[in-house]
Amino acid sequence: MSFREKSDWLSFASLCLLGIYFFEIGRGVVMGGQGGGPYYYFTLFWVLVGALLVIQVVTHTVLAMRSPRDAKMPVDERERLIHLRATPPAYFLLLVGAFLTIGTMHMGFSVWQFAHCILFVIWVAELLRYGMRLFYYRRAV
Amino acid sequence: MGDNHITNAIRRLRFEHGEMTQQALAERIGVTRQTVNAIEQGKYSPSLEVAFKISAVFGQPLEAVFHYQPDAASTGV
Numbered sequence: 087m088s089f090r091e092k093s094d095w096l097s098f099a100s101l102c103l104l105g106i107y108f109f110e111i112g113r114g115v116v117m118g119g120q121g122g123g124p125y126y127y128f129t130l131f132w133v134l135v136g137a138l139l140v141i142q143v144v145t146h147t148v149l150a151m152r153s154p155r156d157a158k159m160p161v162d163e164r165e166r167l168i169h170l171r172a173t174p175p176a177y178f179l180l181l182v183g184a185f186l187t188i189g190t191m192h193m194g195f196s197v198w199q200f201a202h203c204i205l206f207v208i209w210v211a212e213l214l215r216y217g218m219r220l221f222y223y224r225r226a227v
Numbered sequence: 228m229g230d231n232h233i234t235n236a237i238r239r240l241r242f243e244h245g246e247m248t249q250q251a252l253a254e255r256i257g258v259t260r261q262t263v264n265a266i267e268q269g270k271y272s273p274s275l276e277v278a279f280k281i282s283a284v285f286g287q288p289l290e291a292v293f294h295y296q297p298d299a300a301s302t303g304v
Contacts, residue, residue: 087261088259088260088261090259091261156259159259160257162257162258162259162262163258163262163273163274163277164258164259164261164262164265164271164273165259165262167271223261225270226261226264226265226268226270226271227265227270227271
């Protein structure tokens with residue numbers, strides 16, 4: 087497995103951490119806003135973003151130390167093709183999600199909910215982008 | 228990309244060149260070992276530049292390393 091494929095696995099896995107936040111948001115909506123205190127979501131979000139950053143930096147540093155030659159190698163043409171092919175589905179999802187989010191304006195969503203719909207769409211699109219990259223890496227294309 | 232008609236003799240040529248490893252070939256042409264493996268298995272068709280570099284490493288003309296086998300439909304036969 088190349089350095090960049092391992093890096094993408096790590097990014098994908100660490101991004102999944104943010105799912106905890108959206109799960110909590112969803113739980114709060116289901117419970118009618120009784121999910122947590124006033125600073126609960128704010129704190130949870132920044133704790134998870136901080137954890138994501140720390141995990142990314144630490145794991146990538148360890149990975150680069152274990153295989154420095156692979157880490158220094160520039161992206162080659164096949165990897166560039168994989169990155170290019172992985173982006174359109176995620177971009178399409180992002181567009182669809184953005185338009186659906188605009189649609190929520192007619193459903194009485196608050197600004198807070200509106201913002202979280204956008205955040206959720208960005209998160210899912212990023213997961214899809216990394217997922218598609220991993221799919222193409224596994225297919226060896 | 229995965230379903231192409233380009234075959235190659237890289238595996239044989241590596242063997243004939245002192246059992247050169249995929250990693251050694253990859254380093255000489257500036258790609259990852261995984262890319263050499265994908266090319267060798269016919270799952271990825273390299274750019275002309277990389278194809279010429281591979282040919283140069285083995286000291287062979289391009290057509291001795293890569294072979295294009297068009298199907299009947301594409302040639303109109």
